[in-house]
Amino acid sequence: MSNRAHLTFTGKPFQFDAERDAEFEYLVKRYPTRESMILPALWLTQEQEGWVPGEAIAYIADRIGTFASQVYEAATFYTMYHLHPVGRNHICICRTLSCWLRGKQEIVDYLAGEIGIRPGEVSEDGRFSLEEVECLGHCGTAPVVQVNGEFHENMDVEKLKQLLAGLP
Amino acid sequence: MAETVKLFVNGQEVEVESGKNLIDALKVVGIEIPHFCYHPALGADGNCRMCLVGIEDGRPPLVPACKTPVSEGLKVQLDAEKIRKIQHDVMELELINHPIDCPVCDQAGECALQDYYMTYDHQASRMRVPQVVKEKKLDFGCGVVHDQERCVLCARCVRFTRLITKTGELGIVNRSDEARVTVFPGRQLDNRYALNVVDLCPVGAMTSRDFRFKQRAWFLKRSPSICHGCSMGCNIFIDHNREKGGDDLIYRFRPRHNALVNGYFICDEGRLTYHQENEGRLATAMVDGKDSPLDQAIEMARRKLENARKPVFLLSPNCSLEQMLAIRALAESRKARLSGFSDAYIKNGDGDGWLIQDDKSANRAGLELLGIDTAREGFAQALEDADLLVNFNSMRIVPAAAELAGKIAGLTTIAISSHNGPLTRQAAVALPVSSYSEYGGMVINTNHILQRFAPAVIKNQPAPDMLDLLRQLGCTLTERTDLGKAMQQAIPALAGTDMSAFPAEGLNLKEKETDHVTA
Numbered sequence: 057m058s059n060r061a062h063l064t065f066t067g068k069p070f071q072f073d074a075e076r077d078a079e080f081e082y083l084v085k086r087y088p089t090r091e092s093m094i095l096p097a098l099w100l101t102q103e104q105e106g107w108v109p110g111e112a113i114a115y116i117a118d119r120i121g122t123f124a125s126q127v128y129e130a131a132t133f134y135t136m137y138h139l140h141p142v143g144r145n146h147i148c149i150c151r152t153l154s155c156w157l158r159g160k161q162e163i164v165d166y167l168a169g170e171i172g173i174r175p176g177e178v179s180e181d182g183r184f185s186l187e188e189v190e191c192l193g194h195c196g197t198a199p200v201v202q203v204n205g206e207f208h209e210n211m212d213v214e215k216l217k218q219l220l221a222g223l224p
Numbered sequence: 225m226a227e228t229v230k231l232f233v234n235g236q237e238v239e240v241e242s243g244k245n246l247i248d249a250l251k252v253v254g255i256e257i258p259h260f261c262y263h264p265a266l267g268a269d270g271n272c273r274m275c276l277v278g279i280e281d282g283r284p285p286l287v288p289a290c291k292t293p294v295s296e297g298l299k300v301q302l303d304a305e306k307i308r309k310i311q312h313d314v315m316e317l318e319l320i321n322h323p324i325d326c327p328v329c330d331q332a333g334e335c336a337l338q339d340y341y342m343t344y345d346h347q348a349s350r351m352r353v354p355q356v357v358k359e360k361k362l363d364f365g366c367g368v369v370h371d372q373e374r375c376v377l378c379a380r381c382v383r384f385t386r387l388i389t390k391t392g393e394l395g396i397v398n399r400s401d402e403a404r405v406t407v408f409p410g411r412q413l414d415n416r417y418a419l420n421v422v423d424l425c426p427v428g429a430m431t432s433r434d435f436r437f438k439q440r441a442w443f444l445k446r447s448p449s450i451c452h453g454c455s456m457g458c459n460i461f462i463d464h465n466r467e468k469g470g471d472d473l474i475y476r477f478r479p480r481h482n483a484l485v486n487g488y489f490i491c492d493e494g495r496l497t498y499h500q501e502n503e504g505r506l507a508t509a510m511v512d513g514k515d516s517p518l519d520q521a522i523e524m525a526r527r528k529l530e531n532a533r534k535p536v537f538l539l540s541p542n543c544s545l546e547q548m549l550a551i552r553a554l555a556e557s558r559k560a561r562l563s564g565f566s567d568a569y570i571k572n573g574d575g576d577g578w579l580i581q582d583d584k585s586a587n588r589a590g591l592e593l594l595g596i597d598t599a600r601e602g603f604a605q606a607l608e609d610a611d612l613l614v615n616f617n618s619m620r621i622v623p624a625a626a627e628l629a630g631k632i633a634g635l636t637t638i639a640i641s642s643h644n645g646p647l648t649r650q651a652a653v654a655l656p657v658s659s660y661s662e663y664g665g666m667v668i669n670t671n672h673i674l675q676r677f678a679p680a681v682i683k684n685q686p687a688p689d690m691l692d693l694l695r696q697l698g699c700t701l702t703e704r705t706d707l708g709k710a711m712q713q714a715i716p717a718l719a720g721t722d723m724s725a726f727p728a729e730g731l732n733l734k735e736k737e738t739d740h741v742t743a
Contacts, residue, residue: 059358061397061406110409117408123392124408125382132397190399 057151057188058176060132063110064140070111076100080119090120094130098137107138135189143178143185145223148202151188154195159212163199164188166213171220183223231298246289246300247275257302258311258340260318260426261378262290265488266387272378274340276310277302286310308344315345321356321401323373331428333441337376338427356401364394365412366492367433368421372404375429381405381421388489391415405429416580419492423478432476434496439465439475447680448480450667452542452586452660453494456579457669458486462498462661462680472681474498474661484673484729491580501661501681506641510654518655518688522696525614525638525653529697532612532636535560538603539596539616541569541585543690544665545674546707548587548594549714550694551616553701560614564591565603568620581670586660589668593733594714607631614638616690617657619645640693656687663689666711668733674715675730 072080083096097116101108108131117124131137135148147167149160164175167186173179175188194200197209201216208219229242233255240249247257248264260272268290275289278301285306301307318337326332358372382394382405393413396403407413413421422432444463451458459480466472477498479490509521516524529535537560539551555562569585591598607613607628613635621628632647639651642659664678695702701710712718717733 057398057400057402059398059402059404061404063409065409113408114411123386123395124411125385125392125395125406128406128408129395129397133399 057135057190058174060135060139060176063113063128064107065110068111070101070105070109070115072100073104076104091122091126093120094122094127095134098127098131098134102137107141135187140178143182145184145204145220147184147186148189148192149175149186150190150192150194150198150200150202152191152195154191155199158198160199162213163201163211163216166216184220229294229296229298231294231296231300233300234303235299240294242294244294246277246292246294249294250289250300255302257289258336258344259290260336260376261380263380263424263488266380266383266424269379269383272314272376274311274314276307278304278307311340311344312347315340316347316350318376319345319349320351321358321373322376323355325374329374329428330431330436331374331425331441335428336426337374358404362406363412364407364418365414366418368413368418369431369433369436370405371429371431372406374427375405376427377403377405378426379405380424380426381430384421384424385413385415388420389415389417393418394421416491416493416576417489419495420479420489435476439463443467444475445680446478448678449661449680450586450675450677451477451490451494451497452667453491453497453584454581455583455585455588455670456486456494456581457586457667457673457675458482458490458494458579459675460490460494464661464681466684471684474501474681482729484732485669485671485675486579489579493580498661500643501659504643504645505659505687506644506648506654506656507685507687509656510648510651512652513649521653521655522693525655526697528612528636528638528653529558529614532558532560534610535612535614536603536606536610537562537614537616538618538621539564539591540618541566541583541588541591541598542660543587543590543616544660544663544667545587545590545594545711545714546665546704547616547690547694548590548596549707549710550691550699550701552594552596553710554694554697554699557698557700561602561606561610562596563603563606564588564596564598565600566591566598566618566620567600583670586669587667589670589672590666593668604628604631607635610635612636612638614640615647615651616640617642619643619647621647640690642687655693657690657693658683658687662686669730672733673730674718674733676726 079100084093098108101112113127113131114124117127149163168174171179171184173184173186175186178185192200194209199211201208201211227242228239230237230239238253240253247259247262257275259275261269270288270291276286277289279287280299326338360371362370364370382396385394386392393407393411394405397406419432422430443465446461446463449460449462451460459482460477461480462474463476464472464474477495479488481488508515509518510516511521511524535558537555541564570583572582575582617640633650637651639648639654640657641648641654642657648654661681662679666674666676668674691702708723
């Protein structure tokens with residue numbers, strides 16, 4: 057995992073659009089406490105904006121009535137929330153034990169050398185973004201790479217090259 | 225002690241208080257179980273795993289002591305090989321990314337990580353990969369400076385802001401080896417108790433901007449005392465030191481636990497009042513605005529008092545009970561009118577219903593108990609035909625009584641004062657006197673808890689004690705034993721109490737004395 061603590065602020069106020077607003081009000085009734093809405097509200101934000109700006113974290117905290125620090129914790133803990141705009145192709149590489157032992161670092165190093173992106177970064181042309189994530193649950197076929205939500209198992213640098221070549 | 229249970233620690237039978245967890249109960253009998261995250265005020269979080277112990281009754285091999293209540297016959301294992309291994313391993317994990325910067329860290333000397341390393345770890349690092357680099361010198365607001373690399377992620381600070389102040393400014397962001405304590409951008413620490421996180425931090429991650437780099441912890445003498453910042457009378461440690469060639473100076477106040485008064489914490493404002501004990505002090509006696517030898521000034525004051533026909537005494541609501549009794553006795557013998565007028569010490573609406581009180585004086589309840597008038601009318605009336613005002617260290621008159629200021633300025637004044645101020649400068653005679661960090665005595669807090677405190681600081685050139693000055697001015701009630709008797713007369717709850725057995729946590733004057741006096 058990269059350090060996700062540096063949030064990106066747009067400088068513009070954030071609020072849910074009408075559709076997400078209604079969805080928020082619908083979902084909030086399903087939970088015993090309003091704090092339970094932290095994760096769904098972050099998803100709604102990402103659906104709406106494609107990522108989660110700093111302003112949205114403050115907005116969600118105030119809307120739920122909880123501490124901004126608590127929403128900040130959840131948003132930085134779960135790597136599926138994008139805390140800055142991602143590239144056209146978002147690559148996640150598992151960094152947990154099995155993938156580490158089976159060579160995930162070679163893939164990470166290749167991406168750093170070939171495309172010039174480290175975990176947490178977006179390539180200059182906006183084509184790729186990279187994140188190192190915690191266990192994706194495919195330990196038996198490690199190392200695993202997730203591209204735009206799709207899993208690719210038993211990966212190595214050669215297979216990754218072919219995979220990237222086919223991406224827009 | 226309340227109800228007790230007998231249990232076995234490493235095969236040895238010990239008797240401890242029931243209803244507590246293993247850490248707290250065994251600590252009382254001198255058995256330390258190492259821990260980072262547990263704190264009695266914040267509860268058992270169980271995240272640090274440093275307090276794992278063995279219980280020989282078939283439950284899982286190791287359990288956290290912070291979450292294990294004591295019970296009759298419990299067989300606790302603290303020295304088994306597997307426990308030493310766990311402690312060793314936890315320490316190794318904690319130190320993987322720690323900067324090991326003890327030589328420049330404020331916490332050195334009072335750091336759990338440092339102490340536990342010496343006790344449980346003592347190994348060279350096996351790490352051959354670069355450390356995770358985190359941020360340092362983060363300004364969290366309220367004078368709290370954070371070093372993410374020294375943090376052990378025990379979450380005491382986070383729990384303090386969520387459970388105690390309920391302001392929730394702090395959180396742990398990211399996960400795994402990137403996890404770190406931080407504030408949400410633009411929502412820094414913003415509460416009046418924030419500096420408590422510095423005391424709560426078991427390591428050097430939370431430091432106080434006011435204290436950092438000023439003094440090494442092991443040079444500080446820790447003297448128990450009572451904060452005089454407001455009428456709560458929070459229990460504190462005065463941490464002070466005399467550097468070679470310098471004077472005995474206070475470097476910080478820290479909270480001292482007292483369940484009857486302040487629990488584990490103090491407010492930031494009170495904590496920082498130590499500056500006033502070091503600074504702005506009246507150093508020399510003055511006659512008509514010029515420095516004077518002390519004995520000459522005292523003689524001058526004594527004569528002025530003797531010759532006065534209508535003297536008025538004004539005393540500070542911060543005076544100790546002993547001082548108040550002596551001043552009252554001198555007022556009676558000199559036929560002086562006595563006032564404890566001190567409205568300017570009260571900051572209406574400032575209190576928060578917890579520790580911070582409106583009344584910024586330490587012993588107003590003492591004034592009331594001794595029947596000393598605090599009304600403005602009484603003071604104003606007494607001033608009308610007065611020919612001498614003797615001010616016993618009341619530092620704040622003017623803001624609440626601007627129209628009295630003119631009257632006071634026209635009067636011959638003797639200021640017996642621990643600090644410099646307009647009142648000492650305009651006095652005919654100004655006599656320096658010690659302040660509460662330098663004398664001992666008793667004060668009564670806003671909830672009628674009578675507390676005793678002892679001298680902490682000994683200056684190179686100590687200012688005279690108020691009671692000594694009073695004796696030299698002709699007061700006959702200044703001896704400790706006499707004052708003790710006078711106090712027992714004034715306070716019915718103290719009658720018959722052996723003062724040498726005065727309870728450390730103080731005495732609730734609203735309750736029966738028998739509840740507190742130990743046999």
